[in-house]
Amino acid sequence: MKVGILGYARSGKTTIFNALTGAHAAVGAYGSREANVAVIKVPDERVDKLSEIHHPKKKTYAEFEFLDIAPNETAGEQKALDSSALVGLKNADALVHVIRAFENEAVMHPHGKVNPLRDAADMDDELKLSDLIILEKKIERMEKENKKDLEYELIRRCHAHIEGGAPLRTLDLAPREVAALTGYTFLSIKPMMLVANYGEDGIGKADPAGLQAYAKENHLTLIELCGAMEMEVSQLPEEEQAEFRESLGLGEESRIRFIQAAYDMLGLMSFLTAGAPEVRAWTIKKNTHAVDAAGVIHSDLSRGFIRAEVVAYKDFMEAGSMAKAKEHGKVRLEGKDYVVQDGDIMLIRFNV
Ligand SMILES: Nc1nc2c(ncn2[C@@H]2O[C@H](COP(=O)(O)OP(=O)(O)O)[C@@H](O)[C@H]2O)c(=O)[nH]1
Ligand SMILES: [Mg+2]
Numbered sequence: 001m002k003v004g005i006l007g008y009a010r011s012g013k014t015t016i017f018n019a020l021t022g023a024h025a026a027v028g029a030y031g032s033r034e035a036n037v038a039v040i041k042v043p044d045e046r047v048d049k050l051s052e053i054h055h056p057k058k059k060t061y062a063e064f065e066f067l068d069i070a071p072n073e074t075a076g077e078q079k080a081l082d083s084s085a086l087v088g089l090k091n092a093d094a095l096v097h098v099i100r101a102f103e104n105e106a107v108m109h110p111h112g113k114v115n116p117l118r119d120a121a122d123m124d125d126e127l128k129l130s131d132l133i134i135l136e137k138k139i140e141r142m143e144k145e146n147k148k149d150l151e152y153e154l155i156r157r158c159h160a161h162i163e164g165g166a167p168l169r170t171l172d173l174a175p176r177e178v179a180a181l182t183g184y185t186f187l188s189i190k191p192m193m194l195v196a197n198y199g200e201d202g203i204g205k206a207d208p209a210g211l212q213a214y215a216k217e218n219h220l221t222l223i224e225l226c227g228a229m230e231m232e233v234s235q236l237p238e239e240e241q242a243e244f245r246e247s248l249g250l251g252e253e254s255r256i257r258f259i260q261a262a263y264d265m266l267g268l269m270s271f272l273t274a275g276a277p278e279v280r281a282w283t284i285k286k287n288t289h290a291v292d293a294a295g296v297i298h299s300d301l302s303r304g305f306i307r308a309e310v311v312a313y314k315d316f317m318e319a320g321s322m323a324k325a326k327e328h329g330k331v332r333l334e335g336k337d338y339v340v341q342d343g344d345i346m347l348i349r350f351n352v
Contacts, residue, residue, distance in 0.1 A: 004092030019230035102199030116209035304352035313343035
């Protein structure tokens with residue numbers, strides 16, 4: 001899972017990247033022009049509890065790859081996305097738009113005044129424009145080749161939708177149509193989260209930037225945080241972080257809220273594998289079949305899939321061991337088409 005961050009200059013992208021990943025990338029005017037990449041480990045109590053039982057050699061959490069693109073801000077400060085940024089974002093599974101909602105005289109906003117709603121709309125316009133260029137080229141080519149098939153109709157529909165002012169993520173598409181569009185790497189179709197980056201005065205208030213209605217209308221997931229403080233806390237020793245959060249009134253860790261929102265937005269869940277070599281959480285989309293979940297572990301497991309032994313995490317913990325869970329009839333044998341559930345502990349039987 002790859003998540004790409006975008007946002008206007010000095011909105012706090014790198015600050016939030018650091019806060020969420022615990023990285024120490026340089027922030028501010030002299031921040032790096034290189035893209036920053038880091039991984040967020042998804043905290044999962046189930047992995048911890050299972051490890052206490054299995055004492056595995058290795059304990060592995062699910063991961064997000066997080067990409068902080070570094071557009072060339074000297075080239076055109078008005079725009080967030082230059083061509084290299086666009087290329088980076090096209091490979092992302094989801095986008096995170098960091099919106100500046102903090103006041104700070106010392107940090108200039110490229111558009112003058114701080115205005116979160118304007119930035120949300122401007123960014124959507126940039127994404128739509130990037131898609132529109134692709135769509136227009138495609139339409140021109142298809143018309144020249146007189147290719148007026150179903151794909152052409154679909155492309156025209158996308159084009160009309162953007163011309164009407166809306167991003168592709170709000171277009172009602174059948175799963176088959178979504179699949180037909182993946183090759184185009186449109187940006188306004190990708191699931192996107194708005195992260196409103198507040199100053200200290202924004203903490204604890206409800207939607208002070210008035211972004212909620214915009215987010216709803218444009219199918220965006222909205223979360224609010226205070227980037228600078230979150231980053232400071234994330235750089236303290238682990239054992240001191242909880243106390244600081246409490247004393248600052250920061251609420252639940254932004255990393256946890258962020259991960260939860262991202263899972264919901266992308267329709268993700270985790271299944272588990274557990275044994276002496278490794279206890280591990282794996283991320284899949286909801287409604288994934290056992291054979292495809294097996295393929296996330298290794299392609300051989302999907303290719304040679306025979307069956308899965310499955311026990312729900314809760315049932316396993318109640319039984320205390322695999323042998324006991326079997327005794328209680330809680331371990332099921334499931335076939336390829338079994339729909340994997342959140343928290344399933346799976347052992348894949350395969351033969352290649
Ligand atoms: N007061 C305040 N300053 C912030 C906050 N987030 C970022 N900044 C400052 O804004 C500047 C730009 O932040 P940076 O993360 O480098 O922005 P980027 O250009 O979007 O990557 C830095 O000087 C940060 O310290 C915040 O929540 N509150
Ligand atoms: Mg930066």
